[in-house]
Amino acid sequence: MSFHSLHIPQLQLSLAAVLKCGQSFRWSIIPLRTNDYNGPTHEYRLCLRDRVVCLRQSSDTLFYRTVYPDPQPTSPQLALRDAETLAWVDDYFQLDIDLVKLYDQWAIRDKVFARFRDRFSGIRILRQDPWENVVSFICSSNNNISRITKMVQNLCSHFSPTLLSLPDPANPDQSFTYHPFPPPSILSLADVSTTLRTLGFGYRAEFIQKTAKFLVDSHGSDTLLDNPCEASEQWLQGLRSVSTAEAREELLKLTGVGRKVADCVLLMSLDKKEVVPVDTHVYQIAIKHYGMKGGSGKTTMTPKLYDELHARFFSVWGEYAGWAHSVMFTADLKAFADYNITPSSSPQKKTSTPKRKRESELKEEGKDCLPTPPLTPGPGAISKAVIGASVLALEPETENMTLAERVKRRRTGKRT
Template identity: 30%
Template sequence: MHIRTKDFDLDSTLDCGQVFRWKRSSEWWTGVVRGHIVRARQDGSDLVVNTGLDRDSIVRYFRLDDDMEGIYSRINTDPVMDDLIHRFRGLRLVRQQPWECLISYMASSRNSIPNIKNSISNLCRQYGDDLGRDFSFPTAEVLARTSESRLRETKLGFRSVNILEVARKVDTGELDLEAPFELEYREAKELLMGVQGIGPKIADCVLLFAYGKMEAFPVDTHILSVMEEHYGSFIEGAKSKRGEAISEFARSYFGQYAGYAQQYLFNSRISDYDTLTHSADCTITK
């Protein structure tokens, strides 16, 4: 299928660290979405897709229904963001499935992107269904019935115990992954953080990438670095709670689409582009 797009860059969207299962070969990207193999490439303003999924599913997954002009207008608050929007224009957040997103980001705890990708690939190969060219993401029911030692064979390491516990909670219904859709951001974050192994960063990643809570602003070492460099003098709060202070500042400063600003800032740290040289001239918008 061909889908006409505006302000969409497939490469930036899939290579910015928000998803871990997509692989590129020449001009084609291949991934698994909702249990279906998806092959995608960009031809000018057209997104070309080969998959068993319908058009609406692809539009929803790549958030092609987002109003990027409105989003850019709100987050383009200073020379830093203006530079990033020009560099990475078309980078969109991806709507991921809550279960896969949650386990993927639990696997990311204190881990590098290559290692995250490797462990998730191993997890799918060992516990998912064979789709031919790849494997589906394993269900909570399947993972709930394995053991910690078996799970460690996928290279998840110390994360295995918490991932196994979450799988069992989801399988029994003790943890309802539909609930955050109906909750406000802070309530949803509190719900997720009530589960062992889910801290503020993982909760914010899942709320942003799976639940569409656009005000979520995950803070990891990359974001801590870039925010201190360009906005540090405007952020108040104790050093021990710096991550929380940065998130609160970002929500005030970037507004309802702070999560989009976060991904552009994050990508500036992991991409091959030159380091930003601007200093922000901040005017806080409440």
């Protein structure tokens, strides 16, 4: 089936950023073999309940097509289903919101944002399925994007039957299988947590099973002919129509959902556009760019500090503060360090190599969903560097000494 097209400039939507910045974790991103530098370079695929949506993007056009499992829809059905896909694309990416206008407003209000706006254009908040969003961000606790993606995809492939298979567009001999996201009734079963532990979910396994069971017990698992979502999923979707405070209160009843996870769900699936999810990484951004004071040592994210940070960001960005926060958060990701940097404008590469990796790179379990921004070195680190440079400056004659002579000279304190 051929692709349909929508005129959408990348200033309004950048798939390369939006689908990789830690909002959604089920998109398959497949490189294309092409010599057309102005055309699509990747295909993006997502499995819904009854179809797989495939997207490609050029500088000014979004291409989309839908693949269905057998039996294939008839021509009248196909026209209706393609219209459904178009409506889904519009809703999922919230294309009714003028992102360029929002960027303009944020740049006027915030000089820091203005520095990032051109390089990180096209980043908008997705309007995801709330149930999938809840489970995904339960997985995000003490985790990183790559690992969350693997966990969520393993969950789908294990608990949902294969909907269909599609070939790799760059290698037709290779194919990929696609699985829908499992409903609460499936993940509420008693043995789910044990299975999830074998899949590497750790303590999050019990959180997911208990949350699913709570939803099913509280709101049911029945479905209707005109709505394939279970009753508990429909209840979650209904939180879009209540106040932010009321929706947050309901989400906090779920096992494994704290303030940050609840706020991620509020922002990314429940239409609460003003909500800024806060963690220690966001705190570092606030210290680095927005005048927040940082304490010495490790900071505990207390409710008071959380509220102060949220209020600070809201005062800077306004009613779409959560959207602006996503741009700044993406700009601070290590994976986006070279994003949209041309060779002529890129900073010079450092010649020194760190002797050891950052602790966050060594401890996979210790990472959060989004990597910690680089911290400003403390006075101790600066003073050691200055002292080392001074010693070298005072002793240029050591350059031609042997190692043994240097050691002897340092021990005796002699000058030759």
